[in-house]
Amino acid sequence: MTLLLGIDxxxxxxxxxxxxxxxxxxxxxxxxxxxxxxxxxxxxxxTTHVKEFVGPDEPDAFGFAVPGIIDECGGVIACSNVxxxxxxxxxxxxxxALGAPGxxxxxxxxxxxxxxxxxxxxxxxxxxxxxxxxxxxxxHVVDGEIRRGAHGAAGEIGHVSLGGDRLCSCGQHGCLxxxxxxxxxxxxxxxxxxxxxxxxxxRDLIEAAVAGDARAVAILDxxxxxxxxxxxxxxxxxxxxxxxxxxxxxxxWTQILEPTIAKARGAATFHHVPPIVPARLGMxxxxxxxxxxxxxxxGLEPSPA
Numbered sequence: 001m002t003l004l005l006g007i008d009x010x011x012x013x014x015x016x017x018x019x020x021x022x023x024x025x026x027x028x029x030x031x032x033x034x035x036x037x038x039x040x041x042x043x044x045x046x047t048t049h050v051k052e053f054v055g056p057d058e059p060d061a062f063g064f065a066v067p068g069i070i071d072e073c074g075g076v077i078a079c080s081n082v083x084x085x086x087x088x089x090x091x092x093x094x095x096x097a098l099g100a101p102g103x104x105x106x107x108x109x110x111x112x113x114x115x116x117x118x119x120x121x122x123x124x125x126x127x128x129x130x131x132x133x134x135x136x137x138x139x140h141v142v143d144g145e146i147r148r149g150a151h152g153a154a155g156e157i158g159h160v161s162l163g164g165d166r167l168c169s170c171g172q173h174g175c176l177x178x179x180x181x182x183x184x185x186x187x188x189x190x191x192x193x194x195x196x197x198x199x200x201x202x203r204d205l206i207e208a209a210v211a212g213d214a215r216a217v218a219i220l221d222x223x224x225x226x227x228x229x230x231x232x233x234x235x236x237x238x239x240x241x242x243x244x245x246x247x248x249x250x251x252x253w254t255q256i257l258e259p260t261i262a263k264a265r266g267a268a269t270f271h272h273v274p275p276i277v278p279a280r281l282g283m284x285x286x287x288x289x290x291x292x293x294x295x296x297x298x299g300l301e302p303s304p305a
Contacts, residue, residue, distance in 0.1 A: 063290025110289025246279025
């Protein structure tokens, strides 16, 4: 029996998941989340939260997901939505506090791994997993292997520019993330409604659209058009058998994904738009992915795919 901890450090929330594996079967012991701190001592604060969450339990290993690019030693090279992580090696600090080995993984790769092993992509040999949250993460999985590219940056579809002058957290203008990232959607809605800075959320926008507010409907129309365009670009370059979509923004499937799928199919010419399905693990996909990565990195028996 193995006890593992998954930590998903996102741009908005940090999620903790404690799970047990026995004879190839996984079970959740408990999970929790809190707002991701945004200050120079944030890693120390997260470490304190981790120790409180774990309590008397002693995990055999842990994984830590970041929305950025990681070097071979587990250092965070670039992380546009959580800047304080850049130049850190978060697994080292948490490992010292817990007395357990840890591994740092990209959040898109973590989500993809979890959906392939435990979720909606199980049994598929060629999958692109897309996560819509504060940022937009993605990963291509072929025959169970995540294709991370020569520098660990493959799959960063959220930072492919579609044009326009909106500034992205990465420094470019017009990235997909500026159209459909959760924080960006909330900011655009807040600017239209005059809400105090930082108070409006993507959920507020979606609720307004459902209630028939024409301004909210227009924002979502632009967002889903951009996402549909990116789906077609993805299909043209990668041509996956199936696309799995998760993350907090994807929870609004009817308002975000259904129109996106319809627009992508309607605009397709030579493109073979594959089935586009919801992630089975929801907003906890990256946390589960870090648990699987920790399980493997610690040299434990491999989980069944």
